[in-house]
Amino acid sequence: MGKTKCIRDFECEICHRKGMLQILTKNYARVRHYVKLENGKPVFEYHRNSMEYVKSALNSQIQKLDLIGQNNIDLKLKDSSSNQVRGVGFEPTNPYGTGS
Numbered sequence: 001m002g003k004t005k006c007i008r009d010f011e012c013e014i015c016h017r018k019g020m021l022q023i024l025t026k027n028y029a030r031v032r033h034y035v036k037l038e039n040g041k042p043v044f045e046y047h048r049n050s051m052e053y054v055k056s057a058l059n060s061q062i063q064k065l066d067l068i069g070q071n072n073i074d075l076k077l078k079d080s081s082s083n084q085v086r087g088v089g090f091e092p093t094n095p096y097g098t099g100s
């Protein structure tokens with residue numbers, strides 16, 4: 001079964017533009033770049049990336065995601081508690097329409 005793994009916003013090893021990483025097999029990965037729309041269909045170009053590059057790039061990405069995830073949890077906790085306090089008595093009215 002084909003279980004292609006796709007990762008968006010992956011920086012291409014070849015041209016350093018961002019594209020959609022597609023890991024087709026253990027040994028074959030490529031980055032898909034959108035080129036243009038032709039006859040109503042998108043045209044893509046593909047750059048093969050080495051697995052060494054893909055793995056190391058993904059590893060550093062995962063570390064970043066982990067950090068962001070922890071921050072998000074923190075912010076959510078703070079947000080939900082402050083929202084409950086702020087939500088009472090604060091009506092988001094049209095800021096431009098007051099007092100006219």
Ligand SMILES: [Zn+2]
Nearest residue numbers: 012014015047
């Ligand atoms: Zn590329």
